[in-house]
Amino acid sequence: MQQRPVRIAVDIGGTFTDLQILDERHGRVVAWKTPTTPGDPSEGLLNGVREAADRFGFALGDVGLLLHGTTIATNAVLERQLARGVLLTTSGFEDVLEITRHVRRDLYGLAPEPFPCLIDRDRRFGVEERMRADGSVEIPLCGIAPVLERIKAARPEAVAIGLLHAYANPSHEIALRDAVRAALPDVPVGISSDISPEIREYERLSTTVLNAVLMPVVQNYLARLEARLGEGGFSPRIFLVQSNGGMCSLARAAAQPARLLLSGPSGGALAAERLSRRLGRPNLVAVDMGGTSFDVSVVQGHRIGLVTQGEVDRLPVRLPMVEMRTIGAGGGSIAAVDSSGRLSVGPRSAGARPGPVCYGRGGTLPTVTDANAVLGRLDPEFFLGGAMRLDVSSARKSMEDYVGRPLGLGAEAAAEGVLRVTNVQLASAVRLSLFEKGLDPREFALLSFGGAGGLHATEVADELGIGEVVFPREPGTLSAYGILFSELVQDLARSRLLRAERSAMSEIEAAIAALANEATSRLMLDGVPEDQRAMEISADLRYHGQAFELLVPWPEAPDIEALLSRFHASHRARFSYAAENEPVEIVTLRMAAIGRLPQPAETSGGVVEERATPGSRLVSHGGQANLWPVWRRETLHTEDVVSGPAIVEEAFATHVISAGWEAKLDPEGALIARRIA
Numbered sequence: 267m268q269q270r271p272v273r274i275a276v277d278i279g280g281t282f283t284d285l286q287i288l289d290e291r292h293g294r295v296v297a298w299k300t301p302t303t304p305g306d307p308s309e310g311l312l313n314g315v316r317e318a319a320d321r322f323g324f325a326l327g328d329v330g331l332l333l334h335g336t337t338i339a340t341n342a343v344l345e346r347q348l349a350r351g352v353l354l355t356t357s358g359f360e361d362v363l364e365i366t367r368h369v370r371r372d373l374y375g376l377a378p379e380p381f382p383c384l385i386d387r388d389r390r391f392g393v394e395e396r397m398r399a400d401g402s403v404e405i406p407l408c409g410i411a412p413v414l415e416r417i418k419a420a421r422p423e424a425v426a427i428g429l430l431h432a433y434a435n436p437s438h439e440i441a442l443r444d445a446v447r448a449a450l451p452d453v454p455v456g457i458s459s460d461i462s463p464e465i466r467e468y469e470r471l472s473t474t475v476l477n478a479v480l481m482p483v484v485q486n487y488l489a490r491l492e493a494r495l496g497e498g499g500f501s502p503r504i505f506l507v508q509s510n511g512g513m514c515s516l517a518r519a520a521a522q523p524a525r526l527l528l529s530g531p532s533g534g535a536l537a538a539e540r541l542s543r544r545l546g547r548p549n550l551v552a553v554d555m556g557g558t559s560f561d562v563s564v565v566q567g568h569r570i571g572l573v574t575q576g577e578v579d580r581l582p583v584r585l586p587m588v589e590m591r592t593i594g595a596g597g598g599s600i601a602a603v604d605s606s607g608r609l610s611v612g613p614r615s616a617g618a619r620p621g622p623v624c625y626g627r628g629g630t631l632p633t634v635t636d637a638n639a640v641l642g643r644l645d646p647e648f649f650l651g652g653a654m655r656l657d658v659s660s661a662r663k664s665m666e667d668y669v670g671r672p673l674g675l676g677a678e679a680a681a682e683g684v685l686r687v688t689n690v691q692l693a694s695a696v697r698l699s700l701f702e703k704g705l706d707p708r709e710f711a712l713l714s715f716g717g718a719g720g721l722h723a724t725e726v727a728d729e730l731g732i733g734e735v736v737f738p739r740e741p742g743t744l745s746a747y748g749i750l751f752s753e754l755v756q757d758l759a760r761s762r763l764l765r766a767e768r769s770a771m772s773e774i775e776a777a778i779a780a781l782a783n784e785a786t787s788r789l790m791l792d793g794v795p796e797d798q799r800a801m802e803i804s805a806d807l808r809y810h811g812q813a814f815e816l817l818v819p820w821p822e823a824p825d826i827e828a829l830l831s832r833f834h835a836s837h838r839a840r841f842s843y844a845a846e847n848e849p850v851e852i853v854t855l856r857m858a859a860i861g862r863l864p865q866p867a868e869t870s871g872g873v874v875e876e877r878a879t880p881g882s883r884l885v886s887h888g889g890q891a892n893l894w895p896v897w898r899r900e901t902l903h904t905e906d907v908v909s910g911p912a913i914v915e916e917a918f919a920t921h922v923i924s925a926g927w928e929a930k931l932d933p934e935g936a937l938i939a940r941r942i943a
Contacts, residue, residue: 270330273866274318274502275750276311277335277533277743278302279556283310284743285318286750289328290866295750296322297740299918307338308491315500327499331863333749335507335533338487339480339526343578348479349423349454353385354413354442355471356430357392363471381580384475389420393429393442401435407442414449425450426478428458428471433761436463454481461522462584464854465761469575469584476581477524484523488516505754509587510572511536512755512860515792525757527578528587530745535563535588537748538713539570541738544934549710550736551696553726554745555719557598558615560692562591562699564710571703574806574817574854586757586856591699595691597635597718598622601665601684603672611687624661625654632668634688636661637681638721642885643913644920645896651917678886689722693729704839707732715741720921724910724939728924737929737937742918751868754861756788759854766807766830766850775824777855778803785859794861806854807833809845815853816840880912887911904931910939 271290276283285298298321300314311334319326342348353363366381391413396405417425425446432439436459443457456478458470495501505513509528519526531554538552542565550565564571571589575582594613598621601611611634616622620629624639624646638644639661646656662677670680700707711734714723723735738744758781764770782801789799803823806815816836822828834844880895897908899916907930908914910923914937923929926943 270328270502272324272328273331273333273750274315274329275333275335275533275746275748276314277530277746277749278307278311278337279530283307283314284746285314286740286743286746287318287322287324288750288866288868289322289324293867295747295868297743297746298322299743306490307336308487308494311491312494312497312500316498325499326497327501329500329502332502332504333507333513333752334491334504335529335745335749336487336526337530339484339523340528340530340578342480342483343476343527343581347483348384349482350421351385351389351424351426351475351479352417352420352422353390353471353475354393354417354425354427354429354446355390356396357394359430359467360387360390360392362467363390363475366468384479384581385426389422391416395429395438397429397431397435397438399431399434401431403435403438407438410442410445414445417446418449422450422453424478424481425453425455426458426471426475427455428467428474430467432457432459433463433465433470436460454478454485456481456521461524462759463761464574464584464759465763466584469582472582473524473584476527476578476583477522480523480526481520484526485520488520492516507533507749507752508755509576509583509585510755510757510858511539511570511588511748511752512757512858513752513863514754514756518756518792524583525585527583527585528576528590531561531590531592532588533745533748533752534561534715535565535570535590535748536752537715537738537744538563538565539568540748540751541713541736541936542568545736545932545936547711547734547736550713551700551707551710551732552713552715553692553696553719553723554716555692555714555722556596556716557621557718558594558596558617559592560595560695561716562695563588564699564703564705565713566703566705572817574815574856586858591695593691593695595634595688595695597633597638599634599688600631601633601637601669601687602631603669607673609669609673609683609687611684611691622661623664624656624658626657626660630664632661632664632680632684634684635718636665637684637688638920640665640677640681641685641887642883642891642894643721643922645883645915648915678891679889682886682889685722685725689725689729692722692726696726696730702840704842711736713738714921715744715919717742717919720914720919722922724922724924724927724941727941728926733941735927735939737914737919737921737939739935740918741916751865753863754789754792754794756785756792756859758784758788758857758859761854762852764852766805766826766833766852768826770852771824771826774826774852774855778823778857781855781857785857789859789861792861798862800860800862802858802860804856804858805829805852806856808851808853809837810849810851817856880908883913885911885913899937902931902937904933906930908937908939 298318303310395407458474462473554561598616599612622633622635707730838844910927914921929939
């Protein structure tokens with residue numbers, strides 16, 4: 267599929283666009299950062315590619331594959347920069363989108379915040395039809411003409427169609443879609459049986475609406491990106507990263523943009539999965555700490571976990587995505603003391619603008635980054651590789667005014683308090699991610715990346731009882747690294763309630779065969795050769811009477827005994843019991859259609875000629891200021907031992923090696939810290 271030697275992965279963030287470049291001619295992977303251009307992110311992408319080509323000596327025409335992670339869809343939802351939508355649904359069900367699930371986050375709040383609804387009531391239209399749960403027709407589809415006139419009067423920019431039980435029989439949805447397209451040929455139309463053919467009306471409708479109102483946003487961006495192809499001989503094949511960690515074609519992304527909602531964060535999880543194999547560590551907890559958030563994902567047995575449903579800004583998304591826990595704790599999280607004298611950190615963030623006080627961009631409230639600067643953990647002259655000088659004196663004054671004075675503490679003691687609270691929050695997020703699966707933190711290594719992760723990793727590991735921390739190469743662009751080696755993945759699902767027993771095998775096998783036929787068709791459309799195709803089957807299972815399911819891989823399909831064994835074991839690990847004598851139901855069968863992209867060999871980092879000689883810096887810790895050794899990562903050799911307390915610096919990250927820890931480079935270039943005391 268790829269003839270030209272250069273592969274580029276791009277992760278577009280709010281501040282920087284990160285690139286990882288692999289040149290097959292020598293197998294070396296290099297990283298590059300360039301400012302993001304919010305007005306048109308494709309402009310920043312092309313700028314970064316040109317800069318990287320000049321810096322690393324390849325021609326634009328050498329790029330054969332561009333793998334693109336983006337927050338376009340996520341930002342559009344968060345900022346409500348969405349198309350004006352219309353919803354068509356079964357008559358009598360127009361308010362499902364607003365009724366939601368009646369889940370109250372604040373049980374005792376007298377005025378609970380309502381769940382968001384993306385389409386107002388006057389643009390939700392009922393259609394006369396009714397499909398039963400078994401797929402048979404109760405009321406034929408009729409009266410379309412008056413509905414089409416109401417749609418035209420609403421002047422929509424996108425139309426979402428979600429009819430009752432369309433997952434069992436999509437014929438009414440397809441007929442309605444065709445009628446709307448004929449009446450409004452320039453308006454994108456999305457149907458639930460395409461994007462989320464699963465039971466549960468509210469979640470299916472929410473996903474369908476999100477997908478439809480994102481269509482014009484993503485399609486416009488992709489049109490701008492495609493218009494730039496050909497400039498300077500730059501004409502690679504382009505794929506976009508989905509929430510499930512796999513890639514999809516531009517056509518698939520344009521038709522189903524909801525699959526891009528967690529495109530950005532999934533790259534880091536992919537990188538963790540790849541590094542677990544390269545480093546020989548099957549169990550990793552990957553933590554990505556940036557400016558505003560802390561993302562936790564778990565690699566178990568060299569595999570990242572997937573879930574079948576997530577949410578974005580309280581809007582359910584019923585699509586497979588990388589399992590991830592996110593809390594509002596990053597370098598820009600604001601520290602505050604309330605009227606009772608309680609110190610809290612986050613979830614409010616200073617963001618990129620104005621940012622932490624020490625950035626000198628107008629910020630006035632103390633943040634986690636300010637606390638690290640006040641304590642001497644950050645070099646004010648070498649932040650971002652020297653591209654930004656930190657204003658430590660202003661950070662110290664802010665820490666004294668807003669945290670120290672209310673608590674009766676000096677600036678350094680207040681900063682240490684901020685870090686202690688932060689580290690406990692980070693450890694709690696990791697602990698919950700493991701405990702809910704019945705996993706022991708002591709059996710995992712901590713993989714730390716993101717701009718702020720290295721400053722907290724060993725202290726968080728101490729909180730958890732984890733004895734090993736991995737600091738990968740280029741931690742600031744690790745999400746792009748994960749994207750660099752991803753594969754094409756299309757998720758297919760069919761909801762049909764079946765007993766997981768031998769008597770239902772003919773129906774189960776027929777459903778699997780139908781999924782396999784559709785998977786083959788989709789991979790053929792993507793141009794995947796037959797010898798590079800793969801299919802992975804899984805199932806949503808529950809005990810009879812339960813109202814929730816567990817996603818269970820089924821590599822042995824159609825061996826029903828193997829599936830049941832996996833389900834009982836998974837249920838026992840999650841809930842501490844298994845009812846092995848109770849009947850089990852299959853709710854949804856799933857298939858991942860995988861197109862294997864070429865995986866060229868990757869070489870480790872180059873030979874370090876300069877001998878490492880640590881400097882030193884005054885760092886406040888435990889109420890005392892002492893000189894800590896400061897190492898430059900690019901000068902470390904595999905035989906060098908960094909004994910804590912110490913600091914290891916690189917251009918876009920700083921790593922604190924706590925007392926009682928030692929760190930060494932491994933042959934792959936990762937810095938491995940281990941607790942020795």
